[in-house]
Amino acid sequence: MRPYVVTDGRSHPTRNTFDLVTLVMAHDDRPLGGLSPEKRALMELCLGGALSVAEIAGHLMLPVSVTKVLLGDLVDSGHLSTRAPIPSAQLPEAQILQEVLDGLRARL
Amino acid sequence: MDSALASDHGAYGAHPDGGVYLRRTVRTAAKILVVGHFAVGKTTFVGSLSEIRPLRTEETMTQAGALVDDLAGIEGKTTTTVAMDFGRLTLSDSLVLYLFGAPGQQRFTRLWQDMTQGALGALVLADTRRLEQSFEVMGLLEEHGLPYAVAVNHFDGAPTHPEEEIREALDLLPETPLVTCDARDRISSTRALISLVEYLQTRTAVQEHV
Numbered sequence: 001m002r003p004y005v006v007t008d009g010r011s012h013p014t015r016n017t018f019d020l021v022t023l024v025m026a027h028d029d030r031p032l033g034g035l036s037p038e039k040r041a042l043m044e045l046c047l048g049g050a051l052s053v054a055e056i057a058g059h060l061m062l063p064v065s066v067t068k069v070l071l072g073d074l075v076d077s078g079h080l081s082t083r084a085p086i087p088s089a090q091l092p093e094a095q096i097l098q099e100v101l102d103g104l105r106a107r108l
Numbered sequence: 109m110d111s112a113l114a115s116d117h118g119a120y121g122a123h124p125d126g127g128v129y130l131r132r133t134v135r136t137a138a139k140i141l142v143v144g145h146f147a148v149g150k151t152t153f154v155g156s157l158s159e160i161r162p163l164r165t166e167e168t169m170t171q172a173g174a175l176v177d178d179l180a181g182i183e184g185k186t187t188t189t190v191a192m193d194f195g196r197l198t199l200s201d202s203l204v205l206y207l208f209g210a211p212g213q214q215r216f217t218r219l220w221q222d223m224t225q226g227a228l229g230a231l232v233l234a235d236t237r238r239l240e241q242s243f244e245v246m247g248l249l250e251e252h253g254l255p256y257a258v259a260v261n262h263f264d265g266a267p268t269h270p271e272e273e274i275r276e277a278l279d280l281l282p283e284t285p286l287v288t289c290d291a292r293d294r295i296s297s298t299r300a301l302i303s304l305v306e307y308l309q310t311r312t313a314v315q316e317h318v
Contacts, residue, residue, distance in 0.1 A: 019226055020194075021137040021206050023130065049129025052137060052206060054194055058163030059128075064222070065167060085137040085226055094312045096138055096203075097228065101305045103199025107298050 006038045006066050013072030020054040020064065023083040024071060030079045038062070042070055043079060052085075128160060133201040139226055140301065142209045143249070144233035145241040149261040149291035150209035151193045153233060156297045157207060158195020166191050167219055190216055192223070212245025220248060229308045230256040231300060233291065236266050239277045246278070255311055257285035257304040283307070 026046035035043065038060070045051070045059055057067040074080040142150050155162045167190050193209040210223050224230075230249050234242045242258070249256045258278060269277075275286055285307045289300040 019139075020208070020222065021139045021226070023134070023137055049127070050132070050134065051129060052196075052204075054165055054192075054206065054208070055128075055160075055163060055196070057165040058194070063167050064165050083135070085139065093228070094309070096136065097305055097309045097312060099136075099203050100138055100140075100199060100205055100228070101302065101309065103197070103203060103205070104298055104302050104305065106199075107197075108295060108302075 006036070006062070007069040010069050011065060013068040014076055015072050017082065017084075018053050018068045018071055019085050021052045021085040023050050023052055023085065024056060025050045025081050025083070027079060027081065030077070035079075039070055039074060039079075042067075042074065046080060050083075130204055131198060131201060134198070134204050135202045136204070138203065138205045138228055140205060140207055140304070141223055141227050141230035141254070142207050142233065143212050143230050143245045143256075144261075145212055145235075145238065145245065148233045148235050148238075148241075149263075150233055153231075153261070153289075153291035153297050153300075154193050154195040154207045154209045156292060156294045157197055157301070159198060160196050162193050162195045162209075164191050164193050190219055192219075212242075212248060217248075220252060224249075224252040224254050227254060229304055230254050231304050232256050232258045233261045234258055234274075234278065235263060236260060236269055236274065237263070239274065242278060255308055257287065257300075257307050259287050259289045259300040259303075262288055262290045283310075 024046055026043055028047055032040055032043055041060060042056060045056060051059070053067060053071065054064065056071070057064045060067065062070075071080060071082075075082060142153050144150055151162065190211060192211075195207050197205045197207070199205050208223055208227075210219070232242060232245060232249070246256070246258075258280065260274060271286055278286075280286060285303045287300050287303045290296040
């Protein structure tokens, strides 16, 4: 299917807050009736647990740009919420790097 | 590579390697790029390290390299698809690391903006038989201001060279780490990533003291 069919011809999400590794969580108290098949599939995937934007695109086999449009709509309708990849205000990069390093060394 | 993963595990929850989903306690997602020229081993490297079966995302672009963002206007234009393979490593209860294997061509510049945004750094995979092919991707990283380390991926039968020769051939800065790795091997690939992150740490320390 051409991507613009899925998104009603739109190429930009309603919000510009999605990075490839923005974490997405679904709210299980929102009705799924009335959602397009793609949005319903996205919700069914996300209701299982948290995933990044890139993982959602990969599982649904949709381009990232199309996935972002669908995610924007579903955040607007209260079906999903997001968590910024790195809450930079609280976590300076030095701390992230140390945690990444510790985690990698623990895998050796 | 099989990208039809969604159908492989039904309701997404029953992946044989463990959870498809993130731990509930994860709060932070970090991103590192694994870049290099065609067939240098990016997908293999990501696959060795990932706890999930690597996933693939695709973007549609015009042949000229623009991300197709005016979808109504692309009828009749030639488009091409760019694939990125990526994987995931849960490093602690609260932290997850994503590795993105990305093509290193200049013409995918919009894709690069997306990928480099928020990335900690990049690991450049290189092949001693085709060192000159690494220049384009190294140039792109410098253009985007993303720090990197170079890992020479060991291919069976490829010539080995002294480090100094490789450094010179790649025109590396003295501080840029150069390591060798076997992208098929999890431990070896982990060590290459560690070299990159140690380097990123020294850079951060320097910046904080300026």
